[in-house]
Amino acid sequence: DAKTTQPNSMESNEEEPVHLPCNHSTISGTDYIHWYRQLPSQGPEYVIHGLTSNVNNRMASLAIAEDRKSSTLILHRATLRDAAVYYCILKGGTGNQFYFGTGTSLTVIP
């Protein structure tokens, strides 16, 4: 699976939007972009995923660059409960495994 690069950490003020970037310059045409987040002492949880078009759900939005070499997870209004490590993962091909990178640790400041 292709590699992703994310900043180690980011901060956001509560109730402000947060844009979490992910670079994936070696993405292949069949790779989906997945985002998961992990709250402290919990297993990861699904946030959103997409292939080419921007995606929205109740948790977040995913903006995918036209060349698909980068994407941005957007939390429209950060809350204290959004403080977590956010992982951007590429998944394609026949394997079912998800391999995690280092992720971005998001701190939300009250």
Add this chain to the structure above:
Amino acid sequence: GAVVSQHPSRVICKSGTSVKIECRSLDFQATTMFWYRQFPKQSLMLMATSNEGSKATYEQGVEKDKFLINHASLTLSTLTVTSAHPEDSSFYICSARQNEAFFGQGTRLTVV
């Protein structure tokens, strides 16, 4: 979304003993489940892929005789840490896929 449940959530064992962790998919059938290990301040590391009715597939560097995996039914996979030592203390997480991946809440293993 789908639910994956792990048990126990926390376990303390003595060095040299074995510990079994269970992972259940509660509302869907999973022919494949995944086991991860996570050390403090680090990311999740995939240990092995558990296959229902057949042998597990281990990632490079993971000792299959130490981390025994059994996937006897479509809703249950177990990970047994055999002859546990303090360096095996970690957060163990299982996962199953139904379109997306769903993760258990994790098991904190402490070996004393």
